[in-house]
Amino acid sequence: MSDSPQSPAKYNMIYGGMSIIRKIVGPPSPSWIFGHMLQLTLPRRFGAGFGEFEFKWLKLYGPVYRIKACFGQDRLMIADPVALQYIFNSPDFEKGPTRDMLLHLMNGDLSLSCVKGKIIPPSNTWQNVLNHLYNIGDTHKRFRAAMNNKFNAPIVRRYQSVFESLAHEATLRPIGDHVDTNGRCLATAGGCNIERNMSKYDMLIFGISLKDLGEELISSNSQILSPLAASLSAASILVDAIRVRLPSWVSVIASLLPTPAFTVIRKNRYLASQLGSRIVHEKMNAARKGLDIDNDIYGLLVATGHLEARKSAGMSPDEIAGQAPLLLIAGQDTTANAVSFALLELARNPETQDQLRAEIQVMLSERSTNVAYDNMPLLNAFIKEVLRVFSAGPIKERMAVRDAIIPLKERIITASGEQITAIPVSKGEVVIVAPASYHRLASRWGSDAHEFKPSRWLDGTASQTDAIGPYANLLTFLAGGRTCLGWRFAILEMQVLLFELVRKFSFALTPDSGSVVQPRVTGVLMPTLSNGKRSLPLCVKKIE
Numbered sequence: 001m002s003d004s005p006q007s008p009a010k011y012n013m014i015y016g017g018m019s020i021i022r023k024i025v026g027p028p029s030p031s032w033i034f035g036h037m038l039q040l041t042l043p044r045r046f047g048a049g050f051g052e053f054e055f056k057w058l059k060l061y062g063p064v065y066r067i068k069a070c071f072g073q074d075r076l077m078i079a080d081p082v083a084l085q086y087i088f089n090s091p092d093f094e095k096g097p098t099r100d101m102l103l104h105l106m107n108g109d110l111s112l113s114c115v116k117g118k119i120i121p122p123s124n125t126w127q128n129v130l131n132h133l134y135n136i137g138d139t140h141k142r143f144r145a146a147m148n149n150k151f152n153a154p155i156v157r158r159y160q161s162v163f164e165s166l167a168h169e170a171t172l173r174p175i176g177d178h179v180d181t182n183g184r185c186l187a188t189a190g191g192c193n194i195e196r197n198m199s200k201y202d203m204l205i206f207g208i209s210l211k212d213l214g215e216e217l218i219s220s221n222s223q224i225l226s227p228l229a230a231s232l233s234a235a236s237i238l239v240d241a242i243r244v245r246l247p248s249w250v251s252v253i254a255s256l257l258p259t260p261a262f263t264v265i266r267k268n269r270y271l272a273s274q275l276g277s278r279i280v281h282e283k284m285n286a287a288r289k290g291l292d293i294d295n296d297i298y299g300l301l302v303a304t305g306h307l308e309a310r311k312s313a314g315m316s317p318d319e320i321a322g323q324a325p326l327l328l329i330a331g332q333d334t335t336a337n338a339v340s341f342a343l344l345e346l347a348r349n350p351e352t353q354d355q356l357r358a359e360i361q362v363m364l365s366e367r368s369t370n371v372a373y374d375n376m377p378l379l380n381a382f383i384k385e386v387l388r389v390f391s392a393g394p395i396k397e398r399m400a401v402r403d404a405i406i407p408l409k410e411r412i413i414t415a416s417g418e419q420i421t422a423i424p425v426s427k428g429e430v431v432i433v434a435p436a437s438y439h440r441l442a443s444r445w446g447s448d449a450h451e452f453k454p455s456r457w458l459d460g461t462a463s464q465t466d467a468i469g470p471y472a473n474l475l476t477f478l479a480g481g482r483t484c485l486g487w488r489f490a491i492l493e494m495q496v497l498l499f500e501l502v503r504k505f506s507f508a509l510t511p512d513s514g515s516v517v518q519p520r521v522t523g524v525l526m527p528t529l530s531n532g533k534r535s536l537p538l539c540v541k542k543i544e
């Protein structure tokens with residue numbers, strides 16, 4: 001690479017090889033062992049709510065600042081849109097090691113979330129050209145190429161009527177576990193019908209029946225991201241701490257320990273992998289008999305896998321089977337929690353709830369055939385605002401796989417007073433990308449970015465410049481090569497379910513839910529009570 005003003009070599013000359021991250025300002029570290037990681041991931045321990053520390057730091061230090069990770073490691077916290085866009089789209093960055101290890105544990109080595117692109121030295125231009133043309137060695141790119149068109153808009157639209165009948169079915173029963181003393185139903189997020197509905201959606205998308213799934217996998221799956229999520233957060237911190245001081249094999253051994261969290265994860269992965277192999281086997285047998293198999297995602301993958309295998313661009317049967325653990329959990333808790341937060345905000349904002357119900361009535365009276373969910377301005381503004389304020393993964397790690405320079409939208413001033421417009425990072429350095437902070441930038445979402453306000457999507461306050469992320473400029477589904485594969489499914493599921501629920505029920509706060517329901521950062525952001533229990537008590541009344 002040439003020694004241009006933007007090259008890592010130039011920056012090394014300027015800063016004498018010393019990591020510039022040390023010169024970037026940030027909050028003082030409360031602990032050498034844990035740095036700021038406990039405040040960031042377990043704020044409740046300090047009597048604080050979700051994001052309280054992070055958003056205070058954002059206000060004090062701006063969209064790029066330095067915090068401390070375990071054992072005195074420096075970490076950049078990044079919410080600057082240009083920097084984020086660069087990190088997500090550049091081959092210079094991959095998932096961070098801690099997250100990577102947990103994903104391998106949960107989803108298995110063959111899953112889309114774990115396979116990698118081949119890292120080629122930048123000087124090897126011919127190899128780069130060959131790689132680009134044939135995806136040689138780039139397993140992630142090959143998998144995405146095989147899977148992307150099974151998750152595109154026309155395929156997702158096919159599921160609208162299926163989702164609608166499931167949403168209708170869900171409203172025939174009480175939508176929660178508890179009934180209060182007045183006989184009203186209380187919706188709860190933990191283990192409620194919303195969640196069961198999501199797993200039904202998933203099964204339909206992938207062509208899996210309840211019988212296929214089996215009780216053992218259902219209960220194991222439901223434990224993955226919810227009740228054990230807190231121990232997962234603690235586990236991540238522990239793995240991080242271990243990883244930096246000890247050889248990597250030690251953290252692998254640690255993950256094999258018979259702790260409750262790791263045991264459930266291992267069991268779930270095993271059961272889901274068995275299921276994946278069985279389904280692929282059945283689909284292949286059906287294809288051999290000349291039967292149609294392309295009526296669900298798994299069938300589509302097996303059908304095209306057959307055709308594409310010869311071009312070495314498709315996925316082998318083992319590779320398709322290996323997606324089961326990921327596909328069975330990726331869309332379940334994430335979408336269920338997003339719908340739960342949506343119901344909470346409807347209960348908090350009765351006026352918005354009434355306006356949404358009115359929009360639904362207009363759509364019902366005007367439609368000739370299908371409901372055109374995309375043509376409902378308030379419904380979509382509301383969904384965007386839910387996904388902005390309650391970003392499922394508020395923070396993520398990314399690691400530089402070679403020396404790189406991160407460009408910035410806004411210049412920052414270092415501790416020694418220099419103004420910089422880009423930050424060089426060395427190979428192996430880990431940065432924290434912060435969707436939740438990005439979603440609170442006044443420059444992007446308005447001066448009231450901390451408030452829940454769907455109208456910002458209708459009056460043009462929400463900025464759509466410097467496009468980032470696949471949906472509404474949001475980072476809820478991340479961006480770049482690792483963008484959520486199922487984001488279109490998630491949006492349609494939310495549109496259908498909210499349409500049906502708001503049409504048939506009214507939602508109000510209970511004495512419990514008003515002040516104490518707050519998001520908790522664990523595996524995914526979820527509503528919890530002040531005691532940390534996962535729950536969303538709401539009064540739900542059927543509309544006559």
Ligand code: HEM
Pocket residue numbers: 095112113114144205326327330331332334335338392393396476477478481482483484485486487489490
């Ligand atoms: C509101 C709902 C959802 C949210 C917020 C969400 C969010 C995300 C995020 C943030 C990632 C990137 C993780 C990372 O790289 O660290 C991701 C990846 C993924 N998501 Fe989703 N997701 C949702 C629903 C779904 C659904 C419904 C499906 C499947 C039908 C799905 C399938 C996947 C898959 C397969 C990946 C891995 C992509 C890859 O590594 O290339 N997601 N999702």
